[in-house]
Amino acid sequence: MHIDSPENKALVGLTAAEIDALFAGFQQPSYRARQVYKWIHHYGVRTFEEMTNLPKPFRAELAARFSLQTLQLATRQESIDGTIKYLWQLAGGQHIESVFIPEERRTTICISSQVGCALGCAFCATAQMGFLSNLSSGEIVEQVLRVQQDTGRKITNVVLMGMGEPFLNYSRVIQACRIMSDPEGLAIAAKKITISTVGVVPRIRQFADERQPFSLAISLHAATQPLRQSIMPIADKFPLDDLIDSAVYYTRKLRKRITFEYVLLDAVNHSLADARALIKLLAPLKCKLNLIPFNDTGLGFRTPSESKLKSFVDILEAKAPFAVTLRKNRGNDIAAACGQLYAQSAADEKPRFIAAKTKATGMV
């Protein structure tokens, strides 16, 4: 078997203790596992040969039994604004996407946590795929490692805002975040790793109880239960009041701020009444509101005009007791913006339905 044979068990995304358990038969001192863990996650090496503090014969044994990566690059598209979208093929043949977003002082990666998504938000392209599977912790971590290797840039910020619902793949996502934030792992500051959830209430409470150091974002998108139910089926299961209660619980227990995301859908959720309801709903919370102009997914929604966007932002900025930001739209020409990720398999070449339309909107 050669290095990175798909049959070999991948070590990426495993903790040092898990690697140690796999090394049981090798008659090596137990610190070997931590060395290998660090080579993979901290130094990002791509071959066992580069692990120079390991005995040569041991490196060869490892190469015969294990692999260091699982993702195969299927396509890479670079936007005129420098955003890069990666389509990865998993060992099982399915596809996921990650997006690299370079800025002057930081480099952000938006990564996927599942293949497809079960939640069915009416405006989101990923929802169209349905749920296919959970990613392993290795497949989550590897997206960051591979993009660092490809771009030669150290990632400073990670957002779990790609395909899937991170809180429906909780334990693997948390393990991946721990490895990303570990100083011996990818050494990314824990608070610069943001998990975005649709609002899986029990997992928000668990995240608070475990005092997880990562940042939390909640996709709100509507300030009343009937409106939220009409665009986000999850609201049937976890009503808005319960969601807000869990958010209050988190902010009080951890004394941390939550970011609420609010996608602006033309004629749906940006009236004066919506602004008032939003202020009333979020006023008791330590939070920030991140407004996201809708990225066209061809699903029957439209992006509000710039003047409508501006008036909604103006009301909130004048009246809201919390910070309000309007998200910049990046990578639209390659359909890499929020909610546009839809990973096709090679066998399923439907036309990509987004790029042409959104290019013309020239939003923010």
Ligand code: SAH
């Ligand atoms: N399942 C997680 C992560 C999903 S994507 C969650 O729901 O938070 C990250 C954000 O993009 C979410 O707030 C999601 O609602 C939003 N989004 C989805 N489709 C969008 C679109 N077409 N335009 C703008 N934002 C969108």
